[in-house]
Amino acid sequence: MPDPADHERTVREAFTKQASDYAERSVLSDPEKIGRLIRATEPSSKARVLDVATGPGHVAFGFAAVCDEVVGVDITRAPLEIATERNQQRSSANIHFGQADAGNLPFATASFDIVVCRLAFHHLENPSLVLREMARVCRTGGTVAVADIVVSEFPERASYQNRFERLRDPSHVRALQRSELLALVTEQGIEITDVRSGTVVQNVAQWLDLAQTPEPRADTVRKLIEADAKHDLSGTRPFSEDGELYFTHRTAIVVGRRVRSESGTTE
Ligand SMILES: C[S@@+](CC[C@H](N)C(=O)[O-])C[C@H]1O[C@@H](n2cnc3c(N)ncnc32)[C@H](O)[C@@H]1O
Numbered sequence: 001m002p003d004p005a006d007h008e009r010t011v012r013e014a015f016t017k018q019a020s021d022y023a024e025r026s027v028l029s030d031p032e033k034i035g036r037l038i039r040a041t042e043p044s045s046k047a048r049v050l051d052v053a054t055g056p057g058h059v060a061f062g063f064a065a066v067c068d069e070v071v072g073v074d075i076t077r078a079p080l081e082i083a084t085e086r087n088q089q090r091s092s093a094n095i096h097f098g099q100a101d102a103g104n105l106p107f108a109t110a111s112f113d114i115v116v117c118r119l120a121f122h123h124l125e126n127p128s129l130v131l132r133e134m135a136r137v138c139r140t141g142g143t144v145a146v147a148d149i150v151v152s153e154f155p156e157r158a159s160y161q162n163r164f165e166r167l168r169d170p171s172h173v174r175a176l177q178r179s180e181l182l183a184l185v186t187e188q189g190i191e192i193t194d195v196r197s198g199t200v201v202q203n204v205a206q207w208l209d210l211a212q213t214p215e216p217r218a219d220t221v222r223k224l225i226e227a228d229a230k231h232d233l234s235g236t237r238p239f240s241e242d243g244e245l246y247f248t249h250r251t252a253i254v255v256g257r258r259v260r261s262e263s264g265t266t267e
Contacts, residue, residue, distance in 0.1 A: 189260025
């Protein structure tokens with residue numbers, strides 16, 4: 001059995017290395033994409049929000065502009081330091097950042113109105129445990145939202161994409177199929193109210209650069225994507241334009257209402 005401490009170390013190494021690039025890249029801080037996620041949760045201005053695996057706080061800052069209070073947690077210190085520094089430059093003091101493992105959230109049961117997690121599920125060894133924690137800290141009737149990349153519903157095509165994603169970034173465990181994500185959310189007593197699909201076109205060179213994938217691994221990834229372009233192997237529809245290689249990430253935002261308490265009774 002793999003040691004969970006090894007994976008935690010891999011995640012910390014990856015996001016310490018990527019912290020400042022991740023904070024700057026517009027593809028990740030795009031206000032339109034963050035706004036779409038926020039609107040999907042229909043937040044009330046009085047809401048207390050938890051952003052799980054907040055990184056440099058892109059989503060947390062977005063919620064803080066429209067909600068009373070936001071807490072952002074992450075397992076990696078480097079992006080949290082960037083988030084904290086940015087927070088200190090703001091005039092309002094309604095965000096708090098802290099270090100925590102998403103699988104063991106240091107918060108009381110039912111202490112948030114909205115619990116959200118973006119672009120982190122594919123880094124988790126146990127997404128079901130994290131969803132259980134997200135549901136636990138959300139009040140009954142509150143909102144849980146997960147946004148992430150999703151892979152093909154066809155297992156071989158899903159494996160092909162997860163293979164090149166893992167080679168690019170060893171902290172990538174497995175992007176889920178949209179149907180798997182919906183099932184995991186439902187299993188935790190969260191009634192799905194909205195599912196939104198999207199796509200993000202990735203420039204392969206920039207995407208490898210963000211993860212700082214070393215050669216020759218980066219070359220293997222490029223070759224896998226080129227083969228995919230020829231033989232349609234993953235559903236990510238790679239293509240070349242002006243000498244640059246691209247592929248398309250599929251994304252899903254899954255939003256639900258927490259309807260079941262920890263004891264399993266419907267409320
Ligand atoms: C791709 S970044 C996403 C950051 C942010 N959610 C966003 O959308 O901009 C993934 C983040 O997940 C964090 N992470 C991965 N596993 C975690 C865990 N078990 N607990 C808390 N954070 C975790 C990483 O440290 C990293 O900051």
